[in-house]
Amino acid sequence: GAGVSQSPSNKVTEKGKDVELRCDPISGHTALYWYRQRLGQGLEFLIYFQGNSAPDKSGLPSDRFSAERTGESVSTLTIQRTQQEDSAVYLCASRASPEPGVYEQYFGPGTRLTVT
Amino acid sequence: AQSVTQLGSHVSVSEGALVLLRCNYSSSVPPYLFWYVQYPNQGLQLLLKYTSAATLVKGINGFEAEFKKSETSFHLTKPSAHMSDAAEYFCAVSPHTGGFKTIFGAGTRLFVKA
Numbered sequence: 670g671a672g673v674s675q676s677p678s679n680k681v682t683e684k685g686k687d688v689e690l691r692c693d694p695i696s697g698h699t700a701l702y703w704y705r706q707r708l709g710q711g712l713e714f715l716i717y718f719q720g721n722s723a724p725d726k727s728g729l730p731s732d733r734f735s736a737e738r739t740g741e742s743v744s745t746l747t748i749q750r751t752q753q754e755d756s757a758v759y760l761c762a763s764r765a766s767p768e769p770g771v772y773e774q775y776f777g778p779g780t781r782l783t784v785t
Numbered sequence: 786a787q788s789v790t791q792l793g794s795h796v797s798v799s800e801g802a803l804v805l806l807r808c809n810y811s812s813s814v815p816p817y818l819f820w821y822v823q824y825p826n827q828g829l830q831l832l833l834k835y836t837s838a839a840t841l842v843k844g845i846n847g848f849e850a851e852f853k854k855s856e857t858s859f860h861l862t863k864p865s866a867h868m869s870d871a872a873e874y875f876c877a878v879s880p881h882t883g884g885f886k887t888i889f890g891a892g893t894r895l896f897v898k899a
Contacts, residue, residue, distance in 0.1 A: 711891035776828040
């Protein structure tokens with residue numbers, strides 16, 4: 670079946686522009702995560718959605734970052750007024766339920782964002 | 786707060802040699818623990834996970850990891866490295882309660898020499 674998909678796969682933008690990244694989770698997966706992976710570094714948690722509950726936004730690095738999810742479907746991560754330090758691979762993952770011990774996270778291929 | 790430390794950003798082994806990738810966690814109670822692998826130009830995939838059922842966990846591709854509470858460790862091993870094991874490996878931790886944020890280590894890149 671279809672896995673997690675992300676678009677675009679690559680995005681080059683000028684400093685100061687806004688960008689929108691999209692994640693299509695696996696159908697039926699209630700939990701959705703966004704991570705940022707800077708070059709040579711590990712994954713940095715950004716935000717977590719679980720069903721219709723309020724999202725956990727504790728990882729968003731600044732108010733330039735925001736994310737939305739409609740029900741249990743598509744999610745978009747928006748970065749306003751991009752800065753060069755925003756350059757990274759943005760990964761999305763979904764999970765069948767919030768229980769991490771039972772179900773694994775499935776990761777998308779990522780969106781590589783380059784801010785020039 | 787929970788955290789994960791992976792010792793060694795790069796590990797190099799010869800083909801056929803033992804692979805040992807180190808992971809230590811910090812948590813007031815034993816959390817769920819995971820190892821993920823990221824092959825070049827691919828997404829992350831789960832290698833194995835510890836959920837308190839058994840301390841020695843076997844995963845895909847011949848990898849296994851042992852949970853040691855006394856050492857707060859969850860090291861990843863494989864008896865004999867293959868060239869195809871060259872990848873980036875991430876240790877991760879999730880709490881049992883209080884939220885389901887997963888914290889990842891910085892990663893260890895494994896090189897396998899012929």
